[in-house]
Amino acid sequence: MRIPTSLQKIHGKSAKAWVQRQNHTTENILYQHPEFHQIEHRLLSTFNASNRTYDISYDGDDFTFYQKTTDHPHGRKLRIDQSAYLQYAPTTETLIDMDALCAQENKEWVFNQFIEEEFNGKTVCLVSLSEGGCDSCVLREYNLATRQFIDNGFYIEDAHSDAIWLSTDSLLIATNVGQDTLTTSGQPAIVRILKRGQSLSEATTLFAVNRSSIGIELSEIGSYQFLEEKTDFYCSHLYLIQQSDTTIQFDLLPIPKDAELVDIFNDSALIRLRSTWIVSENKTFPGNSIMSIDIEKFEAHPRTLAKNLKPKLCFYGGDDIAIESVKSNNTHIFIEILNNLNSEIVILTHKNNRFVRDHKAPVFPSMGHVKVVSISLNNDTAILHYQNYLTPCEQYLYHVKTHELTCIRRNAPRFNAHNYEVTLHKAVSRDGTKIPYYMIASKTLMRDGCNPTLLYGYGGFSDSITPHYLNTTGLLLEEGFVYVEACIRGGGELGPNWxxxxxxxxxxxxxxxxxxxxxxxxxxxxxxxKFLGIQGSSNGGLLVAACAIEIPSYFGAVVCEVPLLDMLHYHQFCVGPIWYAEYGNPEDPIMRAIIKKYSPLQNIRSDVRYPPMFIQTATTDDRVHPYHARAMTHRLQHFNNEVLFYEDEYGGHTGRGNLNQGVRDHARVQIFLQEKLAVPARKARQALQSQMTQHRFFHVNHVRKRARAGAEEAVVVETAAAASESSSVGGRVPRKR
Incomplete structure (x- = not known):
């Protein structure tokens, strides 16, 4: 059967009517559940706690962070003095109030970031705002002192844009200035210098890339500015931007295409190598490593060879270590790694012309995850977060020189963790590889096959699944669920080869x-x-859909969110061509044959019953087109499969809408899983226990009857023997043994 092409039109009249019908059906089923609003309330309750942890950033003597509460569901960007934050003092300063802005302009704005202008003491910035949580954004000039948008200031219309400041009155901007200024992926293909008072069409073009490239990204790290031409998802050309009074030049760094700039350490660029780098005949650096090159020397001599930039190895991860992130200040480099799934922080200093590891770096409990949130440039302190599946996020202040580690905040628990335990297991895949997975379950777990279980996975783009507190899923544990997260290949949990x-x-x-x-x-x-549910979003949505279509008899419910499902045509929607390096190009005959075998939409059969599915997406998702979810729902329902569909108007691909919307998203999923897995599992366990009780009853009765029969037989024998004895010699006969 053919899927209506009208579902491809995001805001088309026919598509909108179809979505409204689907949403109405889902709301009638899930919102009427007696526990729906109770779950909403429980999920919202902890967002107002005064001692919550936040992803704070150092800003001189202050911290800045973004906060959402029930009173401010769209959120506020706040600033607070460091000492006040450490003392829980409610003396925050609001830099921008998104709820007020949304109400004033009657738009569903989502805050992305401030792009600060460094020339006037950070009093002016560009605010990046997304309408409805899209990846595209609007850039507007904003005065941080007056908390007002600047009249006739810089304003870049909604587009996939990037910008950095060149001076108080000029920007370097990569954005959409017409179709010929975009790549085939819909990303900026040119960079222009935009001076105050100019329109984009008047701005001078300084740099352009081939339209077959992914696009251009601009960044500023410390005092250095960079332009990155992304040739595919994992490869790029990196240019140092240098300006004089009369010119701006872009100098290509002599590093491998698959290398990644991760930070600046003093005057060295820290580079992450994905593969081996042969610098010269006698100097080679291994892949999966962090190394440094002298960016100051390159700045002065941009035509010099890589071997002359003092390349040094900072850290080598080997075959199985995953390098998660790198941050640095003027004295130390912090590297987050997964060492055989164990989360660790490696801290390096530079001494005697080499990088030395600090072996007194803090160590946290295993089967948890530690994150370097922010590092101070003014002193040797850092903010760290630690959490695991049963421990809410704990925020620590770490003094690097003294190695003093102080817990400054803890999130409140959302469920009683004492009843549960976390264990690590390994499954054996088809090719014999052992696949690790975490299981969170009751300490008194009954292995009777009747536990409702939710299995979550992602497995793509080298992203790692790491232990995290079960903010929302913890409520499922209280309903008797077992929760499982699988560290499958395609992710980055065990390094680049994984x-x-x-x-x-x-x-x-x-x-x-x-x-x-x-x-x-x-x-x-x-x-x-029948009690096993699976859940995944984005690439994980592809994962769970592909598995449910391949072996439908294995699963009792599927939660599939913002998914890629039409893999033969994914490159024709939104930013699809960006992912050729991950999935392959469907236009290539060899890759098309491979993709066709697993693409969920193309493998649905009319004669197969698939498990109940709940498919969610968002109208404002401009990364993965909602058509994927719409088409899958349409085809499954056409063949009379049980499918619920919900399309949020806002939220984008990552669900970055307001707080109330995000909570409602989770509540819908929980009700669906309870009804499809927990309820039947409880009934099955009751039936099994009743059956076992009956079995025991019949077994006990049978034993008793046999015992009574044996006793009666013994009495008969004994009576007969006594009679015989009384008629024999002396009336006594020896008893049979």
Whole structure:
């Protein structure tokens, strides 16, 4: 059957009517559930706690952070004195109030970031705002002192844009200035210098890339500015931007295409190598490593060879260590790693012309995750976050020189963690590879196959699944659920090779791994297929849909969010061509044959019953077109499968809408899972226990009857023997033994 092309039109009249009908049906089913509003209330309740942790950033002697509460569901960007924050003093200063702005302009604005202008003491910035949570954004000039947008200031219309300040009156801007200024991925292909008072059409073009490239990204790190031409998702050309009184030049750094600039350490650029770099005949650096090059020397001599930039190895991850992030100040480099899944912080200093590891860096409990949130440039302190599946986020102030670690804030728990435990297991995939997975379950777990279980996965783009507090999923634990997260290939949990083994031509491996974890849970009698639910979003939405279509009998429910599902045509929607390096190009015959085997939409069969599905997306998702979710729903429903669909008007791809909307998204999922998994699982356990009780009853009765029969037989024998004895010699006969 053909899917209506009208579903491809995001705001088309026919598509809008179809979405409204689907949403209405879903709301009637889920919102009427007696526990729906109770779940909403519980999820909202902790957002108002005064001692919550935030992803704070150092700003001189202050901290800045973004806060959402029930009173300010769209959020506020706040600034607070460091000492006041440490003492829980409510003396915050509002830099921008998004609720007030949304009400004033009657738009669903989402705050992205401030792009600060450094020339006037950071009193002026560009505010990046997205309408409805889109990836595209509007850039507007804003006065941080008066908290007002500047009349006739810089204003860039809604587009995929990037900008940096060149002076108080000029910007370097990459944005949409007409179709010939975009790449085939819909990203900026040119960079212009925009002077105050000019229109974009009047701005002078300084740099352009081939339209087959992904696009251009601009960044500023410390005192250095960079332009990155993304040639694919993992490769780029990196240029140092240098300006004089009369010219602006872009100098190409002599580093590998698949290398990534991660930070500036003093006057060295820190580079992450994905593959081996042969600098010269006698100097080679391994992949999966962090190294430095002298950016100050390159600035002075932009035509110099890489071997002359003093390349040094900072850290080598080997085959199995995943390098998560790198941050630095003037004295130390902080590297977050996963060492055989264990989250660690590596702290480096530069001494005697080499990088030295600080072996007194803080160590946190295993099966948790530690994150470097921010590092001070003024003193040797850093803000760290630690959490695990059962421990809410804890915020620490770390003094690097003294190694003093102080917990300054803790999030309140959302459920009683004492009843549960976290264990790490391994399933065996189709090719024999062992696949780790975390399981969170009751300490008194019954292995009778009757536990409602939710299995979550992602497996793409080298993103790692790491332990995190179960803010929302914890409520499912209270309903008797077992929660499982699978570290499948395609992700980055065990290093670059783990990713490449599950991407592109190897994409099916991700699905095999996920299915192997499901099989392990069933074999261990943790659950049974009809009580096993799976959940994933974006690439994870592709994952769960592909597995449910491949082996529908394994699963009792599927939650599929903002998913990629029409993989034969994904490159024709939104920014699809960006992902050629991850999925392959469907126009290539070899890749098309591979993709066709797993693309969920193309593999739906009319003669197969698929498990109940709940598919969610957003109208404002300009990264993964809502058509994917719409088309999948349409086809499954056409073949009379049980599918609920919901399309939020706002939220974009990452669900960055207001707080109330995000909570409602989670509540819908929880009600769906309870009804499809927990309710039948409870009934099955009751039936099983009743059956076992009856079995015990019949077994006990049978034993008693046999005992009574044996006793009666003994009495008969004994009576007969006594009679015989009384008629024999002396009336006594020896008893039979």
């Amino acid at each position: 990713h490449s083994a599950g991407s592109s031509v190897n994409k099916q491996t991700s699905f095999d791994d996920f299915i192997a974890v499901a099989e392990s849970l069933i074999a261990e009698k943790i659950t049974s297929p």
